[in-house]
Structures are given as structure tokens and as C-alpha cells.
Amino acid sequence: MSIRKFAFSLFALTALALPAHAKEGGGHGEAAQHWSFKGMTGTYDRAALQRGFEVYRQVCASCHSLNLLSYRNLADLGYSEDQIKAIASEYAVMDGPNDEGEMFERPARPSDRFKAPFANKKAAMYANNGAYPPDMSLLAKARHGGADYIYGIMTGYADAPENMTLMQGQYWNAAMHGNIIAMSPPLSDGMVSYEDGTEGTLHQYAMDIATFLTWAAEPHMEARKRTGLKALIFLLVFSFIMYGVKKRVWQDAH
Amino acid sequence: MASGKREPFDNAFVEWVDSRLPIFTLMVKEYRAFPTPKNFNYFWNFGAIAMVMLVLMIVTGIVLAMHYTPHATMAFNSVERIMRDVNWGWMLRYMHMNGASFFFIAVYIHIFRGMYYGSYKKPRELLWIFGVLIFLLMMATAFMGYTLPWSQMGGWAATVITNLFSAIPLVGEKLVALLWGGFSVDNPTLNRFFSLHYLLPFVILGVVVLHVWALHVTGSNNPLGIEPNGPQDTVPFHPYYTAKDTFGLSVFLILYVVVTFWFPNVFAHPDHFVQYDSMVTPPHIVPEWYFLPYYAILRSITFDIGIPFTDIVFINAKFGGVIAMFGAVIVLFFLPWFDSHPVRSARFRPWYKIALLALALDFILLGYVGMETADAVKFGIPLVYVGQICTLYYFAFFVAIVPWLSKNEKALPLPKSINDAVLAAKGA
Numbered sequence: 202m203s204i205r206k207f208a209f210s211l212f213a214l215t216a217l218a219l220p221a222h223a224k225e226g227g228g229h230g231e232a233a234q235h236w237s238f239k240g241m242t243g244t245y246d247r248a249a250l251q252r253g254f255e256v257y258r259q260v261c262a263s264c265h266s267l268n269l270l271s272y273r274n275l276a277d278l279g280y281s282e283d284q285i286k287a288i289a290s291e292y293a294v295m296d297g298p299n300d301e302g303e304m305f306e307r308p309a310r311p312s313d314r315f316k317a318p319f320a321n322k323k324a325a326m327y328a329n330n331g332a333y334p335p336d337m338s339l340l341a342k343a344r345h346g347g348a349d350y351i352y353g354i355m356t357g358y359a360d361a362p363e364n365m366t367l368m369q370g371q372y373w374n375a376a377m378h379g380n381i382i383a384m385s386p387p388l389s390d391g392m393v394s395y396e397d398g399t400e401g402t403l404h405q406y407a408m409d410i411a412t413f414l415t416w417a418a419e420p421h422m423e424a425r426k427r428t429g430l431k432a433l434i435f436l437l438v439f440s441f442i443m444y445g446v447k448k449r450v451w452q453d454a455h
Numbered sequence: 456m457a458s459g460k461r462e463p464f465d466n467a468f469v470e471w472v473d474s475r476l477p478i479f480t481l482m483v484k485e486y487r488a489f490p491t492p493k494n495f496n497y498f499w500n501f502g503a504i505a506m507v508m509l510v511l512m513i514v515t516g517i518v519l520a521m522h523y524t525p526h527a528t529m530a531f532n533s534v535e536r537i538m539r540d541v542n543w544g545w546m547l548r549y550m551h552m553n554g555a556s557f558f559f560i561a562v563y564i565h566i567f568r569g570m571y572y573g574s575y576k577k578p579r580e581l582l583w584i585f586g587v588l589i590f591l592l593m594m595a596t597a598f599m600g601y602t603l604p605w606s607q608m609g610g611w612a613a614t615v616i617t618n619l620f621s622a623i624p625l626v627g628e629k630l631v632a633l634l635w636g637g638f639s640v641d642n643p644t645l646n647r648f649f650s651l652h653y654l655l656p657f658v659i660l661g662v663v664v665l666h667v668w669a670l671h672v673t674g675s676n677n678p679l680g681i682e683p684n685g686p687q688d689t690v691p692f693h694p695y696y697t698a699k700d701t702f703g704l705s706v707f708l709i710l711y712v713v714v715t716f717w718f719p720n721v722f723a724h725p726d727h728f729v730q731y732d733s734m735v736t737p738p739h740i741v742p743e744w745y746f747l748p749y750y751a752i753l754r755s756i757t758f759d760i761g762i763p764f765t766d767i768v769f770i771n772a773k774f775g776g777v778i779a780m781f782g783a784v785i786v787l788f789f790l791p792w793f794d795s796h797p798v799r800s801a802r803f804r805p806w807y808k809i810a811l812l813a814l815a816l817d818f819i820l821l822g823y824v825g826m827e828t829a830d831a832v833k834f835g836i837p838l839v840y841v842g843q844i845c846t847l848y849y850f851a852f853f854v855a856i857v858p859w860l861s862k863n864e865k866a867l868p869l870p871k872s873i874n875d876a877v878l879a880a881k882g883a
Binding site (some may be wrong): 241269274338339342343344345418420421424425426428429430432433436437439440443444446447450451454 | 493532535538539545546549690694695698699701702705706708709712713715716717719720725726727728729
């Protein structure tokens with residue numbers, strides 16, 4: 202075997218081994234959905250982001266925080282400055298101390314972080330039967346499968362098999378590791394009515410919330426791919442030129 | 456350094472500087488005129504590539520440090536602030552994260568090239584030793600960098616790796632307390648890891664200077680492993696190898712850009728995106744991919760070493776694993792003395808070539824074993840046995856196979872000169 206061939210097979214082997222790194226420890230393998238943000242130039246579907254935000258604030262936000270996001274970040278979803286101000290002002294946040302040393306409540310501003318449903322982790326656990334509803338800011342990156350996993354959890358509820366007994370406050374879910382989840386089925390058909398007239402099905406809600414949470418975890422994905430494309434085109438052209446330069450320099454060396 | 460006879464420069468300013476500090480003379484001597492064997496293949500690109508990656512890591516790292524907060528309660532969120540709010544922060548962070556992986560890819564290929572073509576042999580032993588030292592320093596730096604986001608994976612990797620030192624007899628417990636800066640992995644641990652993570656790259660840079668210096672004393676090895684006899688065997692470094700290195704670097708960077716901008720988290724486990732919690736152990740703690748072979752070696756020692764059929768134990772399994780893991784790197788230092796065969800290049804040593812290619816596969820297999828859980832079974836074979844056999848081969852290669860071949864292998868006939876070989880290849 203020539204060293205060149207060997208190097209190539211080494212590379213191929215490594216490439217084959219990589220996906221295995223990602224598979225370990227997951228649930229039961231969620232079916233891959235079709236996402237707008239996949240692919241070399243994929244972008245977030247703005248309408249899906251806005252619908253997903255609607256699902257988040259009407260349903261998820263009653264238990265799950267989104268601590269790493271500010272209201273101003275909603276500009277990415279296509280909301281105008283006034284719309285963001287209006288959305289923020291629906292929430293009351295604690296500020297202070299004022300000149301008299303008192304803490305006070307005021308309507309949230311675009312620069313404020315998303316208001317969390319509970320004051321702290323203990324309060325969240327106390328209100329949820331001892332289970333902690335995780336912060337959702339990075340959820341799409343913090344679980345194997347990402348958006349497909351979130352979609353899988355949303356749509357994975359079913360009756361437990363007969364040989365499995367669930368305790369009070371436990372539910373069976375196909376996508377969950379070990380199939381036991383402490384969250385009651387959060388979404389069902391018709392639960393949230395969409396302003397844009399999209400039909401409110403469980404499938405639609407699950408797709409939209411997964412898109413929204415993928416954006417929340419990776420808000421600069423579009424800029425990343427755009428920048429990457431520029432760098433890639435530059436390097437391809439540069440490599441091509443340098444190949445010519447190298448050939449030219451070496452032509453009379455031997 | 457470059458004192459003594461000096462050719463004057465035409466440019467008045469250059470001449471003014473050079474007559475006081477002959478830095479231009481040095482550059483001309485070492486990077487323009489430097490006689491370099493003319494038969495390099497593309498494996499010789501990876502030294503320059505590694506150098507560029509080191510500089511890239513230092514530059515991105517310095518800017519990241521401007522925005523990062525080394526505190527147990529703030530580190531995770533400060534990294535997220537870099538990802539979300541700092542201008543181009545996401546790009547710096549992803550370039551740094553994936554830059555580490557590509558730095559290791561370049562260095563692993565560079566090490567393999569050195570072993571394949573016998574670049575570690577006389578008179579380049581010290582050059583090789585500096586190289587292994589760089590590799591060791593890189594491992595320490597990368598490990599500490601891995602912990603800095605203070606994620607579940609980072610914090611627990613710190614816990615697992617620092618705990619290894621407790622296996623050392625007598626001083627182990629004290630050493631661990633010193634590494635931790637207390638009685639558990641906590642804020643003082645993060646602080647010292649950050650400090651060292653910032654320091655070590657500059658130590659690496661210093662050793663790289665020694666590495667390059669030593670290289671410029673002996674000159675480069677080449678795929679034939681024979682020394683150049685005169686000017687007909689060499690070309691000046693510039694423009695021949697500056698052009699070739701730039702081309703190779705550019706191709707390497709294409710791969711780096713594809714991963715950094717389209718698959719930035721392909722090397723990252725989901726537990727990197729959960730804040731460290733000392734009360735919740737992740738089900739599967741894995742190091743970065745470039746440590747996986749050594750991790751597998753660590754876990755291969757599952758038995759105590761002592762007098763058989765008695766209860767006397769000299770080295771327990773944990774300490775044995777630690778010795779094996781560090782030994783797997785330390786053994787590289789001694790390669791020039793394990794192998795004293797007069798022929799350098801594996802091209803002319805058919806048996807050494809097979810043994811080395813087997814070692815490369817062995818290393819990849821170890822990496823695979825390191826990636827799986829300790830109790831994993833594949834095709835009915837517990838992977839721990841695979842790891843043990845691979846570990847055995849790894850050490851056997853250095854301490855038995857190579858020394859034996861060194862004495863007994865009959866090499867193929869060597870070409871008379873680099874020039875002859877190049878011309879013969881052209882004519883063929």
C-alpha cells in the first residue's frame with residue numbers, strides 16, 4: 202500500500218468514525234424532519250420563528266425560562282422595534298434600588314432578559330412536583346438530535362406499555378431517554394391559535410417550537426453560513442491560484 | 456546568533472538595521488536561501504500548517520480572553536455572551552474551538568510523517584524531543600481549554616482528569632488538592648486552569664522556536680531519508696517551499712472552514728451546552744477526540760499488578776492506567792534510541808513500514824474504543840479486550856518490535872542521491 206493510499210484510508214476511517222461520536226446516549230432515534238435551517242445556505246423561516254415564539258410564550262413559558270435571551274433579540278424574528286417594545290411591556294420585571302433604596306416593579310424594556318417563570322431553581326422544582334424544567338436557551342444544542350429531538354418529545358407521548366408502571370407525575374414518551382418524562386403533554390391540536398392563519402395542529406406546533414428553540418440556541422447561524430461561504434470561495438480561488446504558482450515555481454527545479 | 460560575515464543590503468534602512476541587528480540576514484539565510492531537499496512530498500506541509508494553527512489559536516484566544524470571565528458562576532454565561540452579543544464573538548469562539556481540533560490533526564500527521572520517514576534519527580534526536588514536548592504541552596493546554604466554558608462536560612472532565620493524580624502513591628492526594636486549589640473542583644480550579652491555559656501557548660511558542668532552530672541546524676529530513684550531498688539535491692526554501700506550503704495550507708484551511716462554519720459543534724458533546732453542576736454526573740464523560748486513544752489506554756489497565764496468586768499489589772489498576780496513559784506519550788521521547796537502524800525512511804524498510812502502519816490503525820482503533828462506554832460490547836466482543844490488545848501492541852511497537860527490527864531488518868538498497876532518485880522518478 203502506498204503512503205498516499207494509506208493516508209486517504211486513514212482520513213476515510215476517521216470520517217466514518219465521527220458520526221458515531223454523536224449517536225451515543227440518545228433516546229430512541231427521532232425521525233429527521235425537514236427543517237428550513239438545514240443545508241449549506243439554509244435560513245430560519247421567519248414565520249415559523251414567530252409562530253414558535255407564540256407557542257413558547259403561551260405554553261412553554263409557564264414553566265421554562267429562556268434566560269440567555271433578551272426581548273431585543275426578537276428583532277431576528279422580523280418584529281419591529283415598536284412590536285418588541287409592546288411585547289416586552291407585557292411583562293413586569295424587578296428593578297432598583299431606587300433613590301429611596303426600594304426595589305420596584307416596572308414594565309420590561311427590549312434590553313431586559315426574558316422574564317423567567319420562577320424566581321429560582323428551587324421554586325421551579327417545588328411548583329413542578331420536584332422536577333426541574335430546564336432553561337431552554339441552549340436546549341437545541343444540549344440534546345442529541347437537536348430540533349428533531351424537540352419535535353420528537355412534543356409528539357412522542359403515548360400510553361405506557363403494559364409491563365411499565367409509571368408513578369404519579371410521570372409520562373411515557375418515545376423520544377425521552379428511558380421513555381419516562383416528568384412533563385405532562387404540553388401541546389395538543391388547537392391549543393394556540395396562530396395569527397397568520399396557519400392551522401394549529403400538534404405537528405405544526407412541534408415544528409415551530411423546535412425552529413424557535415434552534416434559533417434561540419444558535420442565533421447567528423445565518424451570518425455564520427454567509428461568512429463561511431465567503432471564506433470558502435476565497436480559499437477555493439486562492440488554492441487554485443497557489444496551485445498554479447507552485448507549478449510555475451517548480452517547473453524548472455528538477 | 457547570526458554574527459560574523461554579512462552581505463550588505465542595498466536599501467539604506469534595511470542596511471542600517473541589519474548592521475546593528477542582523478535580523479534581515481537571518482531571515483535571508485534561514486527562510487530564503489535555506490537549502491531544502493527538493494524531494495519533499497505533501498506530508499512536509501504540516502509543520503508550517505501547525506505553526507499557522509498555533510498563531511491562529513493564540514490570536515483568537517487573546518481576543519476571547521478579553522470577553523471571558525474565569526469565575527465558576529459566570530464563566531458559562533460569559534461564553535454564551537461571546538456567542539450572542541460580542542461582535543463576531545461566535546466566529547472567534549468557533550474558530551478557537553475547532554482550531555484546537557485542526558491543530559491536533561496537523562500535529563498528528565506531522566508526528567506520523569516524522570515516524571514514517573525516520574526524521575527522529577541521528578542527528579535530529581533533539582529536534583524530535585522538542586516536538587514531543589510541544590505535543591505534551593498542547594495536550595495540557597487543550598485539556599484546560601476544554602474545561603473553561605465550565606459546562607457539564609468541561610467541569611466533569613476536570614474532575615475525572617485531576618482525580619487521576621490521586622492514584623500516585625504518597626503525594627497523590629496532596630497533588631490533587633494543589634490542582635484543585637481546595638477540596639473539590641471549584642472556582643479556584645477554574646482560575647488556575649484559565650491562568651495556565653493563557654500561559655502555556657507561549658511556552659509552546661518558545662519550544663517551537665527551539666524546534667525550528669534545531670531544524671535549521673541539521674536541515675530537513677526528506678522522503679528518501681538520505682542526506683543531501685550538494686546543491687543539486689536541494690532548492691532554496693523560498694520561493695519553492697513557501698509556494699508549496701501556502702498551497703497546502705490553503706487546502707487544509709478549506710477543510711477547517713467547512714467544519715468551523717457549517718459543522719461547528721461536530722466535535723462537541725451536548726453536555727457542553729449545559730452549565731456545570733457538581734451534583735449531577737453526566738452518564739458518559741468523554742474527552743475531546745484527540746485524547747480518545749490515550750483515554751482508551753487509561754481504561755485498559757483493569758487489573759492490579761503484583762505477585763501472582765498472592766494478595767501483594769505493587770501497582771493498583773487505577774495507578775497502572777495512569778502510568779500507561781502518560782507512558783504512552785513519554786515513550787515517544789525515547790524513540791530515537793529504540794530505533795538505531797541506519798536507514799531512516801520506511802520506504803526502504805518493508806517490515807518497519809508494516810509495523811508503523813499497523814500502529815496507526817491501532818491508534819485509531821484505540822480512539823474508537825475510547826469513544827465508547829467502558830462496558831461496551833461490539834460484535835460480541837467486549838471493547839475493553841480490544842483496548843487491551845491495542846494497548847499491548849502500542850507499547851510492544853516501541854519497546855520490542857522497533858528495537859528488534861532495528862537490529863535485524865535488512866533494508867532495501869538506497870538511491871545514490873536525492874537528485875538521482877528525482878531524475879529516475881521523472882524518467883520513469
